[in-house]
Amino acid sequence: MEKNDKGLTRRESLKVFGAGAGFLAMGFPIKLNAQEPIRLGTLCPLTGAGGPYGPQMQEAISRVVKEMNDSGGIHGRQIQLFHEDSQTNPEAAVRATHKLIEINKVIAIMGTWASAVTLAIAPICYNNKVFDISVSGADAISDLQDDDYIFRTQPNTFVQSGVYGQFALEKGWKKIAYIAIQTPYAKTFGDTFKKKVEAAGAKVVEYLIYEANKPSYRSELTKVLGSNPEHIVIMGYSPDSIVIFKELFKMGYKGGVVGPGFAINQKVVDNVGAEVAEGIYILDPGTDPQSPAYKNLVRLLGTTDINSYAAQTYDHINLIALSLAEGKVYFGTGIRDHLRTISNPPGIEVGSFQEGMKFLKEGKKINYQGASGACDFDGKGDILSRPFIFSQVKSGKMVTIGWIKG
Amino acid sequence: MGDQFLQYVLNGILSGGILALPAIAFSLLYGILRFPNFAIGTYITAGGFIAYAANVTLGLPIPLAFLLTMVLCGFLGVGVDQLAFRPMRERRPLTLAIVSIGVSFILENMARFIWGNDLRSYNLPVQRGMEWGGVRIGKEQLIILLVSLIFMVWVQLLLKYSRLGKSMRAVADNPMLASVKGIDSEGIIFRTSYLGAALTGAAGIMVGIDTAIDPLMGFKLILSIFAAAILGGIGSATTAVGGAFFVGFAEEVSMIWLPATYKSAIGFGMIVLVLLFRPAGLFRRTQVI
Numbered sequence: 001m002e003k004n005d006k007g008l009t010r011r012e013s014l015k016v017f018g019a020g021a022g023f024l025a026m027g028f029p030i031k032l033n034a035q036e037p038i039r040l041g042t043l044c045p046l047t048g049a050g051g052p053y054g055p056q057m058q059e060a061i062s063r064v065v066k067e068m069n070d071s072g073g074i075h076g077r078q079i080q081l082f083h084e085d086s087q088t089n090p091e092a093a094v095r096a097t098h099k100l101i102e103i104n105k106v107i108a109i110m111g112t113w114a115s116a117v118t119l120a121i122a123p124i125c126y127n128n129k130v131f132d133i134s135v136s137g138a139d140a141i142s143d144l145q146d147d148d149y150i151f152r153t154q155p156n157t158f159v160q161s162g163v164y165g166q167f168a169l170e171k172g173w174k175k176i177a178y179i180a181i182q183t184p185y186a187k188t189f190g191d192t193f194k195k196k197v198e199a200a201g202a203k204v205v206e207y208l209i210y211e212a213n214k215p216s217y218r219s220e221l222t223k224v225l226g227s228n229p230e231h232i233v234i235m236g237y238s239p240d241s242i243v244i245f246k247e248l249f250k251m252g253y254k255g256g257v258v259g260p261g262f263a264i265n266q267k268v269v270d271n272v273g274a275e276v277a278e279g280i281y282i283l284d285p286g287t288d289p290q291s292p293a294y295k296n297l298v299r300l301l302g303t304t305d306i307n308s309y310a311a312q313t314y315d316h317i318n319l320i321a322l323s324l325a326e327g328k329v330y331f332g333t334g335i336r337d338h339l340r341t342i343s344n345p346p347g348i349e350v351g352s353f354q355e356g357m358k359f360l361k362e363g364k365k366i367n368y369q370g371a372s373g374a375c376d377f378d379g380k381g382d383i384l385s386r387p388f389i390f391s392q393v394k395s396g397k398m399v400t401i402g403w404i405k406g
Numbered sequence: 407m408g409d410q411f412l413q414y415v416l417n418g419i420l421s422g423g424i425l426a427l428p429a430i431a432f433s434l435l436y437g438i439l440r441f442p443n444f445a446i447g448t449y450i451t452a453g454g455f456i457a458y459a460a461n462v463t464l465g466l467p468i469p470l471a472f473l474l475t476m477v478l479c480g481f482l483g484v485g486v487d488q489l490a491f492r493p494m495r496e497r498r499p500l501t502l503a504i505v506s507i508g509v510s511f512i513l514e515n516m517a518r519f520i521w522g523n524d525l526r527s528y529n530l531p532v533q534r535g536m537e538w539g540g541v542r543i544g545k546e547q548l549i550i551l552l553v554s555l556i557f558m559v560w561v562q563l564l565l566k567y568s569r570l571g572k573s574m575r576a577v578a579d580n581p582m583l584a585s586v587k588g589i590d591s592e593g594i595i596f597r598t599s600y601l602g603a604a605l606t607g608a609a610g611i612m613v614g615i616d617t618a619i620d621p622l623m624g625f626k627l628i629l630s631i632f633a634a635a636i637l638g639g640i641g642s643a644t645t646a647v648g649g650a651f652f653v654g655f656a657e658e659v660s661m662i663w664l665p666a667t668y669k670s671a672i673g674f675g676m677i678v679l680v681l682l683f684r685p686a687g688l689f690r691r692t693q694v695i
Binding site (some may be wrong): 047215243 | 420534542617620658
């Protein structure tokens with residue numbers, strides 16, 4: 001193509017103008033001395049079994065970051081988010097993690113949901129000195145030789161199953177069947193639960209781990225009901241739980257059921273119908289609705305219908321941002337080394353980045369209190385406590401009926 | 407345990423009934439087109455969702471939704487064949503098999519795009535099952551099994567006695583000879599695609615009634631369908647029915663002895679064993695279709 005007088009082809013000059021216009025349209029602040037933004041990744045389950053939660057988890061992070069950036073960022077540095085979908089699938093998550101770390105150069109990844117996903121991406125993170133904070137519960141995550149790069153806000157299986165055992169015993173359950181989808185936590189959870197209730201005289205009459213993605217679970221349930229359980233603890237995901245609840249009903253089961261929020265949520269109840277779902281208990285690591293952090297999240301999302309994972313990702317981004325603000329070391333290592341300083345007591349209790357930033361600038365020690373609980377971490381990056389909520393399905397609605405302190 | 411055993415057997419028959427129609431479709435399409443069409447899995451998903459739209463969105467009763475689903479799924483099958491497979495007619499089976507996998511990704515994601523990832527159910531109240539001597543069966547399951555049996559018989563009759571069936575068998579047996587004899591093989595492919603997709607769509611609504619509707623519902627079944635077709639000696643619609651009941655039966659009854667986590671291994675294991683020891687299928691029939 002011939003060059004014109006200015007040495008640019010028409011096409012090239014269009015490209016230059018186009019790029020410039022695009023740049024302005026995207027609203028980039030044009031600062032001559034702008035510092036590099038801090039790059040953070042999200043890897044929420046936008047599709048797959050975690051699909052009902054992922055979008056809100058990601059949205060919580062995005063809204064928090066927007067406010068952080070609007071209020072001046074972290075010591076003047078903006079935060080740039082890169083979103084990927086874990087698809088609730090370890091393989092897809094590994095590909096996404098490589099992309100986030102190698103191409104987007106993120107220093108931290110937030111919001112991985114299923115334990116299998118977190119376990120799959122953990123080695124990539126700690127080998128690259130990238131910080132990872134998840135909402136996964138499996139114990140194998142505690143035991144990783146992760147050089148302290150892997151944290152989580154979901155209580156570990158030991159804490160969770162202990163609360164389930166406590167719940168079953170308080171309700172006076174005697175003949176219990178444990179059924180769980182095949183996950184890294186299914187066995188640890190079942191074993192801990194069994195030990196706890198059997199020590200107190202109750203009996204686990206059937207212990208069954210089933211495969212994901214089966215069109216029906218009729219024969220699995222035939223086996224479970226063959227042991228005549230009076231109550232069932234189900235650790236499934238919502239897709240299989242829907243099938244299981246319908247089949248249990250058709251098979252004439254009339255006993256009690258308890259499971260976590262990722263097995264039983266309003267969508268599951270709507271799907272199976274009020275009659276089938278009546279009386280099912282939901283026992284879940286909860287949120288702390290009275291906390292200032294939670295109220296701030298309600299304001300940001302504009303709804304009170306917040307899942308406990310979105311409350312956790314709200315905490316993830318705030319914990320990360322405050323650790324960076326505290327340490328001023330803008331790498332995964334910096335987050336790792338300063339997270340406990342801002343999250344654990346003692347210190348002034350804060351529930352948002354802006355509040356925390358104010359005290360940090362005054363040189364004070366802070367203790368972040370999150371939307372999902374106290375957010376205090378042990379030496380393995382596990383959460384020390386977490387409020388548990390239990391609710392029950394009554395006439396097609398989930399009604400909160402009590403709290404257990406985890 | 408005695409009662410329980412009968413329950414497992416019944417569960418196996420129900421699973422077989424659901425697998426049978428897609429297994430027939432898979433075999434018919436293989437017989438005519440000579441490649442394993444994995445898009446069958448997503449015809450199940452399509453069937454489930456089309457019936458959902460008819461039943462829940464439009465408020466049609468289930469029997470009407472069922473018919474509409476079969477009609478529309480048939481057109482979907484023809485459309486897929488014309489758009490994706492026809493330009494590739496002369497390629498090797500492996501190429502076409504890969505194309506069919508691509509087609510299923512596209513269709514599955516279209517379903518996600520339109521209806522989202524959530525699980526859905528038809529506008530049908532879940533009812534307690536009926537019980538005889540410790541064996542339980544749901545009313546819908548019984549109807550599903552009956553409808554499935556009716557279609558199985560109908561397809562057999564169609565293949566044996568109708569002009570279309572005879573032409574299909576002729577094309578499957580020797581496409582060249584059939585075309586010399588004046589059989590329009592493109593026309594036969596067209597009608598087989600329609601029939602296969604319609605039957606599979608019917609299975610989709612059955613799965614949806616039996617359990618739930620989600621974009622993965624076809625994918626969950628494809629391994630068992632494939633196993634059933636191979637057991638039946640791939641390409642034979644009659645023996646595919648036998649294969650379907652065998653696979654359904656084995657998957658359910660094995661639950662008595664095997665941990666539930668090995669369910670998928672049953673399908674895979676059967677494929678391997680049959681291919682190793684009885685490559686012509688469990689029932690060793692040489693006749694096609």
